[in-house]
Amino acid sequence: MPDLAPVRIIPLGGLGEIGMNCMVVESGKSRILVDCGLMFPNAEQALGVEVITPDFSYLQKAGRLDAVLLTHGHEDHVGALPYLLREFPQTPVYGTRFTLAVVKEKLAEHGIGASFNEVVPHRRAEVGEHLEFEPLQVPHSIPDAVGYALSTDAGLVVHTGDFKIDWSPVDGKLLDVRRFAELGEQGVACLLSDSTNAEREGTTPSEREVGESLVRICAGVRGRIVMAMFASNVHRVQSALRAAVAQNRKVVTLGRSMETNVRLALDLGYLQFPPDLFVDPEAAAHFPPRDLLILCTGAQGEPRSALARLALGEHPTVQLEPGDLVILSSSVIPGNERALANLIDHLVRRGCQVLSATSSAQLLHTSGHACQGEQRMMIDLIRPRTFVPIHGEYRMLAAHARLAEQAGARPLVAEDGDAVELRANEAASLRTQAVSVGRRYLDARGALADVGEVALRDRQLLAETGMLVCLCVLDHKSGEVVRGPELLGKGVAGLDESRLSRARQLSLEALAELSPAQRTDHGLVEEALRRGVRSAWSKSLEKRPMVMPVVIEM
Ligand SMILES: [Zn+2]
Structure with missing residues (x-):
């Protein structure tokens, strides 16, 4: 048997940070990317940066990319795709129905086409000569999320994508426990698993519990109900619709991303509701407050969101007033606390009651990511030869690695630019800083204007002095x-x-x-x-x- 080159797994983003998840997998002559996400700036925002993407120079040097496999439609997994496709225009893009619907919408905004290939759990497909993949159904806070089992020259590699183990998901799509266990039986060379909640003990509450809690909270409210949430969480949107139906309320969607996601979910038949439930924002003024439930984005305090306009009384047809209830059905992303506090001040000033995850004892939100209990279960199902924690800041990766060690697996903690090398029937090895990686700071959505690290330092200096x-x-x-x-x-x-x-x-x-x-x-x-x-x-x-x-x- 000829000596095969090792299979290489190289993160370009997402290992050492939350966001811009992007993983290269190379087997023989085949090279694919799993996910191609972006990251929103925190401190850099004040310096005019709107979007951060991975640097794709490694792929440019390598000179070939056979496919991009997408795990789900969140921005931190698909958001950098328009920028990648400008450099690799012919690359086929694989994803599930909802993921592709989200991506097509995004690429159309950028005026970019691509060759799309819909994938279905259990259905295997080939990319290049040395890679086969099979999508694996996983629950997450967006429909149609999958992980992937990759058949490589060095054996099976399982990538979980983002996942939680929800035993009563709103859409009924459970983690495919049986298939994960079968893969474990076959023998898995390497498991790459979501570390976002690796510092949290226990398990993540089910999305269904949040839905039931929302229905309870809405009962007996006399004024308007406003629910703010991530637009892509179609499960949560479904729960909000149920709450509206239970109270005989009409639903108004406000904000572009909420309208888009609801439209996509409606087109694909992913939302169940009676006819005539939705009314246009223009018609909202004709309904008494008691008859309306408003669905919008802006639960992070984003200044241009629909909720911000409501809070400031700037919406043309919907005016909030005393007696209205605003539910922030979301956790606060670190860095957004101040903006959100300002938004709540404005709402309270208008006489609204505001329920948020930090102030309310009721269940308003649950994470889409596995906690330690579920992470442990994934490791026990797969029993990999090597375990590589992915998606998280360094301490989260380290916590996940400790958990894997306790479960008897052999963890390797890799960061962006490191290469995990696998050979059949051998222990994996880690080459640190194997490829040069970096970030691209883009100053406007749509435009590929790389601000560059030097320019950012100058801007910082200008701001200070x-x-x-x-x-x-x-x-x-x-x-x-x-x-x-x-x-x-x-x-x-x-x-x-x-x-x-x-x-x-x-x-x-x-x-x-x-x-x-x-x-x-x-x-x-x-x-x-x-x-x-x-x-x-x-x-x-x-x-x-x-x-x-x-x-x-x-
Ligand atoms: Zn996600």
């Missing part, structure tokens, strides 16, 4: 100063006339130290001006501004 432009005109023969230096500051602290004249003086002195020959060298002149101006700010006490010298020769 402001900027001074130092303009100086020199004689091109003698190098003598003809005019200037003139200083123009923006956002600089302590910029009064005495400081400005001192900065001018010090920059002239720095220029005077240069010989006539040196003064014909632009680089040296700029450096002298920068040094001179900056020394007008004492080194120890104050932040020195960024100085941009502009030298003109006459």
Whole structure:
């Protein structure tokens, strides 16, 4: 038997952070990506970054990509696809019905086409010569989520995608326990499993319990009911519709992403409800408050969301008033607490009662991710030779690895850019920093405008210190100063006339130290001006501004 190259599993994103999940799997001559997600910025947002995607340079260098397999339609799993397909336009994209519906909508917004291939649990398919895959049904907070069993040169690799083990899912689609167990029986070389909730003991409550809780909360409310949630959680939307039907209320959807997701789910027949349940927002004003349930996004305090407009009284046809109940059916993503608190203030100011996961003892939300109890069960079902925790920040990966060790598996903790190498019937090995990885900071959705790390650092510096432009005109023969230096500051602290004249003086002195020959060298002149101006700010006490010298020769 010829010596086969090892199968390589290389995360480009999602291992060491929450978001931008993106995993390369290479077997023989076949190379695929599992998921291609983006990440929303936190601190970088203030610097004009709207979207962060993985850097695909490794794939560019490798020069070939046979397929992208998608596990589900969340942004952190599919959001970077438009950017990938611009670089690899012909790559076939595989996903389940709902996932592809979400992706087609997104790609159409970007004006990008792709070759789509619908997958169905249990149905195996081939990619390239050395890879076969089989989708595995898993419950998650979006319909049609799957994991994948990959048949590689080194044996079976199981990727769970995002999952929880919900024994009473709203759509009735259970984790395919039997198939996972069968794979375990066959022998799995490597299990890659979702670590998001690896720090949480116990199990994640069922989505159905949240639905029942929402129905109970809505009973007896006299005013309007507003439910804010992630638009892609169609299970939760279904529960909200049940609550509306139980109370004889009509449903209004507000916000583009909620309207889109409800439309997709309706088209695919993924929502059950009686006829005439939905009414247009324009018609909402004709119904008494007691007859309305409003479904919207904005539970994270997003400033441009439908809920934010309601809170500020800026919606043209729906005005909230005392007696209305607002339910935030979602957890708060770290970093959004302040924005959400401001939003709740506005709602309370309008006289609304607000229920949120942090303030209410009732079950308003449940995670879509497995806690330790379910993670342990997955490991016990699969009993892999090697275990690699995926999807999470480092401490979550480490916690999941500890859990696997207790279960008798051999864990390897990999981060973005590391390569897990597998050979048939051998222990896996880890090559750290095997490929160079990074992030792309994009400043507008749709446009591929990579801000770059250097530009981001400059923006950070500008925000902290402001900027001074130092303009100086020199004689091109003698190098003598003809005019200037003139200083123009923006956002600089302590910029009064005495400081400005001192900065001018010090920059002239720095220029005077240069010989006539040196003064014909632009680089040296700029450096002298920068040094001179900056020394007008004492080194120890104050932040020195960024100085941009502009030298003109006459
Ligand atoms: Zn997800």
